[in-house]
Amino acid sequence: MLSVRGLTKVYAGRPVVDQVGFDLQPGTVTAFLGPNGAGKSTTLRMICGLTPPTAGGALVGGRPFTAWPNPCYAVGALLDASATHPGRTGRGQLQMAVNLTGLPARRVDEVLDMVGMTQYANRKIGTYSLGMRQRIALAHALLADPPLLLLDEPINGLDPDGIRAIRALMKMHAARGGSVLVSSHLLSEVDQTADRVLVINAGRIVADGPVAMLTAPTHRCLVRAKDMAKLAEVLSWQEIAVQPQPTGFLLADATVDRVSEVTFAAGIPLLGLREEERNLEEMYFQLTEGVHQ
Ligand SMILES: Nc1ncnc2c1ncn2[C@@H]1O[C@H](COP(=O)(O)OP(=O)(O)OP(=O)(O)O)[C@@H](O)[C@H]1O
Numbered sequence: 415m416l417s418v419r420g421l422t423k424v425y426a427g428r429p430v431v432d433q434v435g436f437d438l439q440p441g442t443v444t445a446f447l448g449p450n451g452a453g454k455s456t457t458l459r460m461i462c463g464l465t466p467p468t469a470g471g472a473l474v475g476g477r478p479f480t481a482w483p484n485p486c487y488a489v490g491a492l493l494d495a496s497a498t499h500p501g502r503t504g505r506g507q508l509q510m511a512v513n514l515t516g517l518p519a520r521r522v523d524e525v526l527d528m529v530g531m532t533q534y535a536n537r538k539i540g541t542y543s544l545g546m547r548q549r550i551a552l553a554h555a556l557l558a559d560p561p562l563l564l565l566d567e568p569i570n571g572l573d574p575d576g577i578r579a580i581r582a583l584m585k586m587h588a589a590r591g592g593s594v595l596v597s598s599h600l601l602s603e604v605d606q607t608a609d610r611v612l613v614i615n616a617g618r619i620v621a622d623g624p625v626a627m628l629t630a631p632t633h634r635c636l637v638r639a640k641d642m643a644k645l646a647e648v649l650s651w652q653e654i655a656v657q658p659q660p661t662g663f664l665l666a667d668a669t670v671d672r673v674s675e676v677t678f679a680a681g682i683p684l685l686g687l688r689e690e691e692r693n694l695e696e697m698y699f700q701l702t703e704g705v706h707q
Pocket residue numbers: 425430448449450451452453454455456457599707
């Protein structure tokens with residue numbers, strides 16, 4: 415559906431996107447994560463032919479974006495919600511796109527409904543909030559029902575209802591066999607929605623894998639007993655390192671099975687025992703550490 419190879423952009427001798435390569439499969443939501451200035455927007459703009467690459471390229475449905483006679487049928491892109499005419503109404507903006515592309519007029523009402531903007535459609539874009547402009551830009555991307563959606567920070571400015579709606583929309587798009595690449599600088603914005611995470615830092619892909627990869631077990635566990643001193647003592651006898659947690663649990667450097675065996679053998683009744691959950695935000699910071707441009 416999308417194939418990116420060796421994509422590179424150099425500005426003033428500095429590579430801001432450096433040999434980026436990945437493929438997107440149908441039926442998936444991929445999060446494109448990285449801190450401010452990591453190269454996300456530049457990558458998306460190059461895929462859409464808005465920024466010429468210094469090297470490499472991208473194929474959308476087998477051909478470059480610019481080789482599509484009408485690219486809106488191949489890709490729906492939300493790249494810059496402010497790139498709209500403030501004097502036009504939301505409906506007028508979409509109507510114009512429909513006229514230019516030969517899409518059926520009913521699509522305007524359909525996409526307005528999909529993004530929850532029907533009631534504001536006849537207001538001028540200049541009077542919209544950031545979240546409303548995002549919704550109209552998203553409606554624009556959805557007009558031709560393209561298989562691939564490229565969404566650059568779509569959650570920006572959205573209220574909780576809007577966030578929920580866009581998450582549902584992305585999942586639905588993937589469930590219908592489409593593919594979504596959604597950029598964000600916050601892992602927590604996308605970890606519930608994405609199947610896969612691509613992490614970019616200083617122009618390079620530093621991690622690429624299923625969300626489950628980032629949430630793989632740590633082989634440590636959290637344990638709590640009525641007699642915490644006794645618990646700590648028994649675990650240390652077995653050379654299991656422990657760290658007290660603010661939650662009242664001990665973080666034990668051993669699996670749930672091992673801690674369960676040890677405490678059972680020592681006759682310590684447990685009040686709680688569970689696997690440690692990997693802290694996704696922490697992991698993300700480790701991957702992108704120290705490089706903020
Ligand atoms: N037209 C340009 N000329 C020079 N430098 C640019 C240009 N566009 C982007 N850059 C630089 O390229 C780097 C990557 O920018 P980009 O907008 O792609 O990052 P981003 O990951 O989308 O960041 P953000 O999360 O802040 O939107 C930044 O250092 C930015 O200053």
